[in-house]
Amino acid sequence: MSGRDLVRSMKAVGSAGAAKGLRTVRASWRRRRADAAGLAARGPERARVPGPLQEARPGPGGGTLRFSRSELTVRVTASGAVFWGWDGAEPEPSYALAGPCPGPDARVVLEPDKDGGWRVVAERVTVVVSRHGAVEVCTPGGVVLRRDLPPRWWEREAGGPARWMQRSEVAADARFFGLGGRASGPRLRDGAYRLWNTDPGREVGAGHDPLHLTMPVQLVVADAGSHLVFHDTSWDGTVVLREGEEGAGSGHDRPGACEVRMDGGPLRCWVMAGTPARVLLTWASLTGGPAVPPAWAFGHHHLRQGFAGEQEVRRLVEGYREHGLPLDAVHLDVDHYDEHRVFTVDQDRFPKLSVLAEELRREGTQLVSVMDPAVKAVPGTAVFDGGVAEDAFVRDASGRLVEGVGRPGETVFPDFTHARVRRWWGDLHAERIEQGFTGFWHDRDEPTTFAAFGESTLPRSSRHSLEGRGGDHREAHNVYGLCMARAAYEGLRRLEPERRPFVVSRSGWAGLQRYGGAWCGDVDSGWPGLRASVSLVVGLGLCGVPFSGPDVAGFDGGPSPELYLRRLQLGAYLPLLRTRARGRGGAQEPWEFGAEVLEHARGALVERRRLMPYFVTLAHLASRTGAPMVRPVWWGSPRNRTLRDCEDVFLLGEHLLVAPVLEPGADRRAVRLPRGRWYDTATGRAYEGPGRVVVEAPLSRVPVLARAGAVLPVRGGGGLELEVWAPVRGRTGGGLVVREAVDGGEEPVTERYVSRWEGSRVVVEREGEDGPRTPSHPVRVRGLGEG
Numbered sequence: 014m015s016g017r018d019l020v021r022s023m024k025a026v027g028s029a030g031a032a033k034g035l036r037t038v039r040a041s042w043r044r045r046r047a048d049a050a051g052l053a054a055r056g057p058e059r060a061r062v063p064g065p066l067q068e069a070r071p072g073p074g075g076g077t078l079r080f081s082r083s084e085l086t087v088r089v090t091a092s093g094a095v096f097w098g099w100d101g102a103e104p105e106p107s108y109a110l111a112g113p114c115p116g117p118d119a120r121v122v123l124e125p126d127k128d129g130g131w132r133v134v135a136e137r138v139t140v141v142v143s144r145h146g147a148v149e150v151c152t153p154g155g156v157v158l159r160r161d162l163p164p165r166w167w168e169r170e171a172g173g174p175a176r177w178m179q180r181s182e183v184a185a186d187a188r189f190f191g192l193g194g195r196a197s198g199p200r201l202r203d204g205a206y207r208l209w210n211t212d213p214g215r216e217v218g219a220g221h222d223p224l225h226l227t228m229p230v231q232l233v234v235a236d237a238g239s240h241l242v243f244h245d246t247s248w249d250g251t252v253v254l255r256e257g258e259e260g261a262g263s264g265h266d267r268p269g270a271c272e273v274r275m276d277g278g279p280l281r282c283w284v285m286a287g288t289p290a291r292v293l294l295t296w297a298s299l300t301g302g303p304a305v306p307p308a309w310a311f312g313h314h315h316l317r318q319g320f321a322g323e324q325e326v327r328r329l330v331e332g333y334r335e336h337g338l339p340l341d342a343v344h345l346d347v348d349h350y351d352e353h354r355v356f357t358v359d360q361d362r363f364p365k366l367s368v369l370a371e372e373l374r375r376e377g378t379q380l381v382s383v384m385d386p387a388v389k390a391v392p393g394t395a396v397f398d399g400g401v402a403e404d405a406f407v408r409d410a411s412g413r414l415v416e417g418v419g420r421p422g423e424t425v426f427p428d429f430t431h432a433r434v435r436r437w438w439g440d441l442h443a444e445r446i447e448q449g450f451t452g453f454w455h456d457r458d459e460p461t462t463f464a465a466f467g468e469s470t471l472p473r474s475s476r477h478s479l480e481g482r483g484g485d486h487r488e489a490h491n492v493y494g495l496c497m498a499r500a501a502y503e504g505l506r507r508l509e510p511e512r513r514p515f516v517v518s519r520s521g522w523a524g525l526q527r528y529g530g531a532w533c534g535d536v537d538s539g540w541p542g543l544r545a546s547v548s549l550v551v552g553l554g555l556c557g558v559p560f561s562g563p564d565v566a567g568f569d570g571g572p573s574p575e576l577y578l579r580r581l582q583l584g585a586y587l588p589l590l591r592t593r594a595r596g597r598g599g600a601q602e603p604w605e606f607g608a609e610v611l612e613h614a615r616g617a618l619v620e621r622r623r624l625m626p627y628f629v630t631l632a633h634l635a636s637r638t639g640a641p642m643v644r645p646v647w648w649g650s651p652r653n654r655t656l657r658d659c660e661d662v663f664l665l666g667e668h669l670l671v672a673p674v675l676e677p678g679a680d681r682r683a684v685r686l687p688r689g690r691w692y693d694t695a696t697g698r699a700y701e702g703p704g705r706v707v708v709e710a711p712l713s714r715v716p717v718l719a720r721a722g723a724v725l726p727v728r729g730g731g732g733l734e735l736e737v738w739a740p741v742r743g744r745t746g747g748g749l750v751v752r753e754a755v756d757g758g759e760e761p762v763t764e765r766y767v768s769r770w771e772g773s774r775v776v777v778e779r780e781g782e783d784g785p786r787t788p789s790h791p792v793r794v795r796g797l798g799e800g
Contacts, residue, residue, distance in 0.1 A: 722746015
């Protein structure tokens with residue numbers, strides 16, 4: 014035992030209480046012993062590179078190139094996505110893909126290139142492979158977007174998985190985005206980023222890494238074009254980024270660089286090139302369109318940890334009603350469980366939960382339950398006994414159940430990488446539905462166990478089904494949360510096919526959007542956490558997960574009234590708005606911060622309620638196109654370098670620009686505008702972009718600007734209305750409206766509107782197959798000299 018581990022063991026016993034502390038020490042040693050017995054020692058390794066090219070064989074969408082020590086398959090799909098895999102790696106099986114691999118582009122040509130290499134020529138992209146195994150992705154005009162150098166493997170002489178490394182170069186002006194939810198960003202600076210979903214065990218702030226939801230997905234934006242690259246392996250890895258440097262016209266540019274190191278798994282890669290919108294559309298077609306949550310999910314959610322019982326829930330809801338504050342959902346944490354056991358209810362504190370849920374629904378408030386994958390390992394309890402009978406739990410290499418330590422004590426974990434286990438878990442939600450829950454948020458699904466030392470997760474030697482292929486936790490860990498989300502989503506679709514599920518997860522992987530969204534975990538309660546919230550949501554959106562959000566007020570601290578208000582004002586413009594009160598922070602409802610904060614909080618929540626039709630429209634568009642709901646400000650102008658480096662404002666859809674207040678004491682702030690005319694939605698004042706302007710940011714609001722010509726669906730006094738911002742004279746504007754009948758019921762109706770000047774007035778028309786029509790909703794035109 015190392016001295017460090019001994020100290021950590023003693024601290025765990027002393028700080029967590031004797032019983033819990035001893036359990037975490039035993040669990041940590043169990044994990045260490047399991048890995049020592051179940052994982053082969055790394056031992057000597059030999060390095061390998063592809064070697065010289067020997068042969069090229071045409072194939073569907075590309076071909077196969079055989080090197081002296083390896084083989085490379087290159088394939089371009091009909092959608093323009095490029096796949097390549099080394100050593101026989103194919104696109105499937107993959108947890109990221111939504112279905113069978115897209116078909117190849119039949120028009121692709123494999124032809125010789127200079128210096129003994131070959132190239133794959135497609136309509137939208139050209140892939141050039143050198144005679145030593147370097148792979149270049151080029152535009153049709155021949156501009157190189159990325160160059161992957163020949164990879165290197167380190168193979169064990171005694172067998173076992175090979176770790177590998179891939180270095181790449183991009184343009185000197187390129188900027189990196191993505192890699193899942195990252196607290197530092199959205200632009201990813203020079204440094205190393207771990208690809209291992211992790212519960213940090215503390216509040217998340219800028220610079221903390223790794224976090225709950227990582228994925229090997231990068232969006233690279235440069236003057237020459239944008240591209241998304243996805244290394245499809247779920248093993249533990251690290252991405253090291255280095256931005257390039259331009260030679261100021263001297264021709265001595267230093268390219269940007271990326272180094273991917275993986276502990277195992279196939280070396281296979283997808284690349285999509287084009288505008289950011291085209292790239293995300295191709296990504297969504299490959300990994301699945303985002304699931305659209307029910308309409309109420311875009312309202313205001315509230316979580317308070319430590320409810321004493323049903324009456325306290327009623328008092329909370331009544332408090333919101335008395336203060337004129339919208340409340341669309343109440344989240345119950347583990348304190349509503351019986352002894353913290355998942356799929357149970359404390360009957361002493363919540364004896365008539367279904368009655369409570371029905372009361373809340375009549376008042377327009379949904380009930381949402383936390384879900385934890387850890388199952389208390391006690392025979393005689395329904396979930397544990399059912400899981401044992403189903404052989405649902407993760408086992409070690411010798412066949413014994415793998416035990417960890419969770420909130421209920423000694424726990425076991427379902428193996429969600431098995432279809433039968435996912436169905437069993439999904440069907441358990443039937444009782445939750447009967448109890449009145451209409452939504453579910455997943456916590457500790459990395460998965461996490463308490464640990465005195467070492468990793469706070471399952472032993473890496475733990476065995477998993479991996480859809481029948483078999484493997485261990487080194488491969489299954491990063492996709493565990495994704496598979497848990499799939500189990501819940503598919504179960505809810507079976508149980509209530511007429512409703513759209515509400516599932517948000519703390520962890521996940523590429524493709525999570527098919528099953529729901531993400532909540533950003535335990536974000537720091539201070540001002541740095543406010544800035545990190547923007548990074549997390551924008552980064553997840555660029556990886557294909559548009560529905561996400563942090564907890565307002567943070568995880569465990571008591572924010573000042575100003576900070577609470579600024580966090581709520583930011584949250585009002587993010588897809589998931591959830592206020593949270595827990596732990597040392599105490600009660601953190603808006604009325605607890607004084608009359609002024611209450612008044613301004615009401616304004617933020619009422620505005621969020623007004624914008625709900627716009628959020629619903631954006632969610633449907635994201636499902637169809639993959640476009641994020643929250644977008645970086647450069648989204649429509651990726652070649653604008655100033656905008657590429659702008660991280661303190663964002664676009665909500667196409668029409669709104671939000672400039673959150675991220676510093677204490679600020680009552681005005683600078684805003685970087687994209688091209689076009691923008692109106693301050695509070696004052697109506699017009700600003701011309703591109704450029705930098707200074708706008709007012711009083712405590713009562715954060716600056717929000719609307720694009721000239723925008724047609725926004727909003728909630729008015731009599732239902733849905735159209736808020737139209739006057740277009741620039743001589744130009745037209747417009748917007749889409751997606752109207753729903755009922756959640757999950759009839760196919761939503763999409764309406765397209767055009768705005769234009771006609772003489773001295775602004776005219777709004779609905780496009781139809783037989784020509785322009787009168788709008789289906791009341792119209793209010795703004796920007797006509799107000800303010």
